[in-house]
Amino acid sequence: MKTYTYTEKKDTRSGFGAGLAELGRTNPNVVALCADLIGSLKMDEFIKENPERFFQIGIAEANMMGIAAGLTIGGKIPFTGTFANFSTGRVYDQIRQSIAYSNKNVKICASHAGLTLGEDGATHQILEDIGLMKMLPGMTVINPCDYNQTKAATIAIAEFDGPVYLRFGRPSVPIFTPADQKFEIGKALQLTEGADVTIVATGHLVWEALEASKALYEKGISAEVIDIHTIKPLDAKAILDSVAKTRCIVTAEEHNILGGLGESVARVLATNNPTPQEFVGTKDTFGESGTPAQLMEKYQLNAQAIINACETVIKRK
Amino acid sequence: MANTTELQDLTTQVRRDILRMVHKVNSGHPGGSLGCAEFLVALYNEIMDRKDGFDMNGLNEDLFFLSNGHISPVFYSVLAHAGYFPVEELNTFRLINSRLQGHPTTHEGLPGVRIASGSLGQGMSVAIGAAQAKKLNGDNKLVYTLHGDGELQEGQNWEAIMYASAKKVDNLISTIDLNGQQIDGSTDTVLPMGSIEAKFLAFGWDVLTVEKGNDIDAILKGMSDAKALTGKGKPVCVLLKTVMGNGVDFMMYTHAWHGKAPSDEQLENALSQNPETLGDY
CATH class of the missing domain: 3.40.50.920 (Rossmann fold)
Structure with a gap:
């Protein structure tokens, strides 16, 4: 039987941050938005290297989703960052009308999904987001398993034309997939x-x-x-x-x-x-x-x- | 560049289109549509700097976002007369397999529409994004929006209004259709909003008011003044005082025609008040 081992644990959200930073260097159309959670979403590196392509929205997720939709009009590829709860349930109608139904090329990047957010409790532990997002026609839903896969997924969705929900988390988990993997959307x-x-x-x-x-x-x-x-x-x-x-x-x-x-x-x-x-x-x-x-x-x-x-x-x- | 008479003639024709569209399918929103006919005719034919044809990204041209999507009849008529799609297509409004959905959408590929709207309060955020994309692209054209006054009861607007001034989105001109009416009655009876002007000013916008929002010359003057305020570090709000149902006497000064179609007799009466100018579709 093939077995998997790991030498390091890392949070998947850091994989997102690393992928976003790489996109900042390679794709001039990628822009990032955040609703007052830069540190939690590990967006610091992208922001430091591309301050003009970062939009701090403040604690206003509905506005963030609309602004992201608008930024696509003009050819930008917006990546929004906040907790999974505030990336989905809180802004469902904004995503439904301004992003999914309007087929806007927005990448909704959601950290702290699920129970592993831990001590903050149920107000922040969304366990319904996959269902909410998969029901939207045209929405791609991705939930990578470790740091390397999350980084690869982040890079891959920039190349894909269409709205994407990318779900990742807070805790450190084993890294067991290869660093050089090519992420194929829809391929198990x-x-x-x-x-x-x-x-x-x-x-x-x-x-x-x-x-x-x-x-x-x-x-x-x-x-x-x-x-x-x-x-x-x-x-x-x-x-x-x-x-x-x-x-x-x-x-x-x-x-x-x-x-x-x-x-x-x-x-x-x-x-x-x-x-x-x-x-x-x-x-x-x-x-x-x-x-x-x-x-x-x-x-x-x-x-x-x-x-x-x-x-x-x-x-x- | 059109003169006032030509714009007035087009407005009259747009009114006929609105009335005939909603009458045919016995549904739709004539009141707010009629109230904004002069504004949208002036915007598309005189105020905006548009390119021929339609490209979603709209680089190097002015853009418009309709936030109160229920006034789709006036939007569709103005877009058709501006050349985005054949005027005859207005015949398909709200019918099955049409690009002219009850509320505007990009989903069916109708040229001229850049975002779906209908669920209220979302248009300003989208327009801000488009305006910020223009700045990133070094594109100095403007972004225009239209909102209902009742629509300002949606909280997302105030997130957007706060953000636009904080981030100096000064290539944005947002117009509020100040007709004082919403579905359940006057805005003052449903949810009094106090001074909208004072609110926008407090949120850091430049604000100007067009007292005669159904007068072409007043609209042209007001929007010209608004344009002159752009590029100075603040977003610009235009308070456009209109009369819901304007141009059809029995539809004016009431919220009753917000979302109701005229009967055969009422249509005949309404059309007689607005004689054909450019020819019916």
């Missing part, structure tokens, strides 16, 4: 090959899925782990090819099971190849204050939760 990555169960994970849950697959291997269960960094458009072929072998699947995401990756996968399976599926995600609940590790355990979003789900779904075959 098979991380391990397996025969007994498919684990489809996104964001921070990809590393947990790899940890789960190691433990399952010790128990004689061979798990195929797929990194779905792009939730929309979903790589249906990768999922269908895998379940053709394994005949059961577990989806894992730091998001409500209602409206998230799991439901997108379920639709693909229901219409193509009905397959037993278990969902690792929050169970229609808000979060709370705590350390990221405590929260991931309490809300069953860690490797152990994935192991349990795999054992359950295998019995349902």
